[in-house]
Amino acid sequence: MKEFLNLLHAGDPKTIARAISLVENHSKGYQEILESLDSSRRIPVVGFTGPPGAGKSSLVNNLVTLWASTGRKVAVIAVDPASPFNFGSLLGDRLRMAGLFTHPNVFIRSLSTRGSLGGLSASIIEITDIFKNSGFDNIVIETVGVGQSEVEIAGIADTTVVVTVPEGGDEVQVLKSGVMEIADIFVVNKSDRDGAEKFAQFLRDMVHSKSGHWKIPVISTVATENTGIELLSLAIAEHAASMHTDERKYLLLAEKIEMLVARHKMKEFDLHKIALDLKDKMNKPGFNLYLYSKQFY
Ligand SMILES: Nc1nc2c(ncn2[C@@H]2O[C@H](COP(=O)(O)OP(=O)(O)O)[C@@H](O)[C@H]2O)c(=O)[nH]1
Numbered sequence: 126m127k128e129f130l131n132l133l134h135a136g137d138p139k140t141i142a143r144a145i146s147l148v149e150n151h152s153k154g155y156q157e158i159l160e161s162l163d164s165s166r167r168i169p170v171v172g173f174t175g176p177p178g179a180g181k182s183s184l185v186n187n188l189v190t191l192w193a194s195t196g197r198k199v200a201v202i203a204v205d206p207a208s209p210f211n212f213g214s215l216l217g218d219r220l221r222m223a224g225l226f227t228h229p230n231v232f233i234r235s236l237s238t239r240g241s242l243g244g245l246s247a248s249i250i251e252i253t254d255i256f257k258n259s260g261f262d263n264i265v266i267e268t269v270g271v272g273q274s275e276v277e278i279a280g281i282a283d284t285t286v287v288v289t290v291p292e293g294g295d296e297v298q299v300l301k302s303g304v305m306e307i308a309d310i311f312v313v314n315k316s317d318r319d320g321a322e323k324f325a326q327f328l329r330d331m332v333h334s335k336s337g338h339w340k341i342p343v344i345s346t347v348a349t350e351n352t353g354i355e356l357l358s359l360a361i362a363e364h365a366a367s368m369h370t371d372e373r374k375y376l377l378l379a380e381k382i383e384m385l386v387a388r389h390k391m392k393e394f395d396l397h398k399i400a401l402d403l404k405d406k407m408n409k410p411g412f413n414l415y416l417y418s419k420q421f422y
């Protein structure tokens with residue numbers, strides 16, 4: 126195990142992949158892996174969220190390619206079953222991003238939205254912590270923006286990029302969705318489309334009215350043409366340098382601790398054994414379920 130952990134902390138790709146699998150499945154040794162991590166490391170984590178098809182994966186591909194070309198080591202977590210980073214995705218999109226999969230500075234991990242033990246956000250936090258301890262300079266998380274997941278990503282990421290597209294009625298959509306609250310940076314992708322500038326201006330007016338130290342930038346991009354990516358990279362770096370930490374992060378981590386405590390406390394809890402015991406005791410006069418439960422407190 127010592128050797129394994131050394132390899133992990135040294136950034137050996139095979140070991141990283143193995144460590145993530147062990148942690149994801151709660152397989153033997155996963156606790157030791159997690160306990161070997163330094164959670165205080167300030168490696169910038171950027172979260173990309175937004176509706177399906179907005180261009181998140183394309184933007185991540187461009188950005189990570191840019192960063193990797195300057196020698197940075199980048200880890201990507203894709204939480205989207207339709208992501209080109211996943212095998213279930215369209216072949217064309219996957220081929221377009223083929224370069225990223227074989228780049229020595231880039232490590233990509235896809236996460237299923239279903240079936241992760243202890244919850245998806247718990248898995249994302251754990252994998253992020255593994256990446257923070259295995260030599261990466263940047264961590265990027267892509268999630269599909271649907272309801273709760275946006276808020277969760279805001280808690281995990283240091284910088285949250287909300288990707289929007291200029292489409293009819295999107296103004297209302299943006300206002301309703303609550304992304305206003307979580308965006309550190311707005312991207313108007315598909316700016317090759319009509320109405321893009323008008324939509325960007327609408328967003329600028331919106332963020333202008335928001336108080337706070339950080340002035341939320343609105344960046345126009347065309348991911349398919351690699352346009353606006355340098356500006357986006359700059360905005361992300363500026364936000365990271367502003368050291369603006371989302372208060373919700375602490376609440377999210379408190380929730381994570383709650384979950385770990387529950388998992389630990391319930392370890393010895395044997396449903397079948399208790400069911401068998403109940404079968405015997407339930408019929409005795411005066412049996413009280415609530416008093417009975419107290420023995421497990
Ligand atoms: N016209 C146009 N199409 C784009 C742009 N960015 C992405 N796309 C296309 O939109 C589709 C969805 O992109 P993808 O990155 O998978 O979106 P995601 O679901 O948000 O990750 C793909 O077919 C892309 O080629 C853009 O800036 N302009």
Ligand SMILES: [Mg+2]
Nearest residue numbers: 181182205208
């Ligand atoms: Mg995607």
